[in-house]
Amino acid sequence: MDYPLIGACQCGQVTYELHDKPLMVFACHCTECQKLSTSPFSITAVVDTAKIEFSGQLKSWERVAESGNRNCAMFCPNCxxxxxxxxxxxxxxxxxxxxxxxLSSADIFEPQAHVWVSEKLDWYHIPDDVKVFPKQPG
Structure with a gap:
């Protein structure tokens, strides 16, 4: 795979360059991620901050997770x-x-685990060969 990988929001105002593969990729089935993605789960790639560069204007929104950790979301103010x-x-x-x-590099974003399966929609079936966690792993 050739790095950097380039990504963008729908309108193209925000872009990123990813300089190395993610540390971990997971699918989160919590109700907050269902709202976020408007689908049964959200895909998240955990990335070393030193290995990614963002360009463009970002807005933020913050909430406190069930764990007590702060979760600061960054989003494109246009799209x-x-x-x-x-x-x-x-x-x-x-x-x-x-x-x-x-899209030829999209396979690095295949989930290695599914988290918060305690809130998973009943009709979605997780592949048998993937790790699952009832909530957030420790």
Whole structure:
């Protein structure tokens, strides 16, 4: 795979360059991610902050997770696409929400685990060979 991988929001105002593969990719089935993605789950790629560069204007929104951790969401103010989120108290990683523009590299965003399956929609079936966690793994 050739790096950097380039990604963008729907309108193209926000872009990123990813300089290395994600540390982890997971599908989250919590009700907050169902709202975010307007689908049964949301895909998140955990990325080393030093390995990604963002360009463009971003807006933010913050909430407190069930764990007590702060969850700061960054999104494009034009098209509304969520770009990433992060915990301000753990700045070494960012949780990327956008896949790359080049679909030939999209396989690096295949989930390695499914989390918050306690809130999973009954009709979605998780593949047998993937790790599952009832809530957020420790």
């Amino acid at each position: 509304g696409n969520k770009i990433c989120h992060f915990n301000p108290d753990a700045p070494e990683t960012v949780k990327l929400k956008l896949k790359p523009v080049d």
